[in-house]
Amino acid sequence: MFRKGIVFTGSGGQGVITASIIMAEAAALYGGINAVQAQAYGPEARGGATRADVILSDEVIRYPKVIKPHVLVCLTQLAYDKYIHLIRPGGTLLTDIFHVRQLQQADARTFNLDMYREVMDKIGQPIVFNICVLGALLGLDELVKPEHILKVLETKVPKGMIETNKQALELGLDLARKAKG
Amino acid sequence: MFRKGIVFTGSGGQGVITASIIMAEAAALYGGINAVQAQAYGPEARGGATRADVILSDEVIRYPKVIKPHVLVCLTQLAYDKYIHLIRPGGTLLTDIFHVRQLQQADARTFNLDMYREVMDKIGQPIVFNICVLGALLGLDELVKPEHILKVLETKVPKGMIETNKQALELGLDLARKAKG
Numbered sequence: 001m002f003r004k005g006i007v008f009t010g011s012g013g014q015g016v017i018t019a020s021i022i023m024a025e026a027a028a029l030y031g032g033i034n035a036v037q038a039q040a041y042g043p044e045a046r047g048g049a050t051r052a053d054v055i056l057s058d059e060v061i062r063y064p065k066v067i068k069p070h071v072l073v074c075l076t077q078l079a080y081d082k083y084i085h086l087i088r089p090g091g092t093l094l095t096d097i098f099h100v101r102q103l104q105q106a107d108a109r110t111f112n113l114d115m116y117r118e119v120m121d122k123i124g125q126p127i128v129f130n131i132c133v134l135g136a137l138l139g140l141d142e143l144v145k146p147e148h149i150l151k152v153l154e155t156k157v158p159k160g161m162i163e164t165n166k167q168a169l170e171l172g173l174d175l176a177r178k179a180k181g
Numbered sequence: 182m183f184r185k186g187i188v189f190t191g192s193g194g195q196g197v198i199t200a201s202i203i204m205a206e207a208a209a210l211y212g213g214i215n216a217v218q219a220q221a222y223g224p225e226a227r228g229g230a231t232r233a234d235v236i237l238s239d240e241v242i243r244y245p246k247v248i249k250p251h252v253l254v255c256l257t258q259l260a261y262d263k264y265i266h267l268i269r270p271g272g273t274l275l276t277d278i279f280h281v282r283q284l285q286q287a288d289a290r291t292f293n294l295d296m297y298r299e300v301m302d303k304i305g306q307p308i309v310f311n312i313c314v315l316g317a318l319l320g321l322d323e324l325v326k327p328e329h330i331l332k333v334l335e336t337k338v339p340k341g342m343i344e345t346n347k348q349a350l351e352l353g354l355d356l357a358r359k360a361k362g
Contacts, residue, residue: 011308013194048306048342077305099301120280124258125229127192161229 003057005066009083010075015130020052022152027056030148038064049079113175128168135172184238186247190264191256196311201233203333208237211329219245230260294356309349316353
């Protein structure tokens with residue numbers, strides 16, 4: 001049985017929810033596995049940290065919330081501080097250096113990558129930061145094929161922005177591969 | 182007659198449109214002047230640069246779009262490259278150093294402030310970047326009173342986030358005052 005829980009966390013405007021939707025669609029529409037995507041609105045989301053959950057499985061998914069994520073993404077310090085305790089022992093933690101400055105001890109493969117800065121240096125468009133994050137995630141753990149992410153992007157992104165999104169995805173993949181060594 | 186055109190530009194997720202709405206509401210609801218706020222959706226907005234216009238006037242405002250802004254805010258390189266030609270000669274240009282790297286010659290008071298980095302260093306929450314930008318803008322040119330911005334924020338922001346927004350506004354005011362010397 002294959003089952004992975006991924007939790008994306010960060011702040012409004014960083015594209016956390018969009019990233020989770022793109023991942024779930026890529027898995028379900030093109031990867032041939034079951035995917036559920038969910039996020040909380042209301043009090044939980046009003047403290048300044050956004051959270052979106054994705055579950056990928058080859059079986060039916062009955063409960064849409066991830067309890068102990070195999071993969072946790074934290075794009076702000078606040079989100080990190082709030083959600084780091086969730087991570088499954090031995091899981092994969094992906095954070096952004098520019099936004100998460102203080103890391104605690106955690107029983108996880110930890111990758112604090114310089115994603116936002118690289119996006120600004122090489123692409124110059126903050127809107128594709130979340131796509132770079134997705135790329136990095138897939139570079140660390142091929143949960144979904146990058147080409148399936150691209151297929152979803154083609155249905156969601158204006159034509160003139162496809163190339164920029166592709167660049168961001170590849171930048172993330174590269175950063176993760178280099179970090180893995 | 183008092184009349185000022187302000188154009189906010191940047192990328193999705195930076196809070197450009199929200200900043201313009203907050204400014205217009207502060208002026209109209211608490212500042213006792215007329216304000217119009219507008220943005221384009223559709224092809225114009227799909228090239229990766231978001232634009233929102235505000236006009237403040239003590240007379241009736243008949244046309245909601247700013248032709249030659251007195252104040253231009255550019256929060257990405259793409260937005261800067263696309264909109265810098267608009268600025269009114271002698272106008273005020275506010276950009277963010279981390280996101281706008283290459284400035285051209287322009288007949289404008291130019292302030293390229295380190296707003297995003299300061300927000301991350303001092304507050305750690307990217308969602309209030311746009312409020313820091315608003316603060317900087319008011320520090321350069323008191324178009325609207327900071328306390329009127331705070332009054333609007335109180336109606337829009339969850340209670341637990343008011344203090345963080347206030348910090349961001351003050352950070353922007355400080356950065357602008359220091360830059361003005």
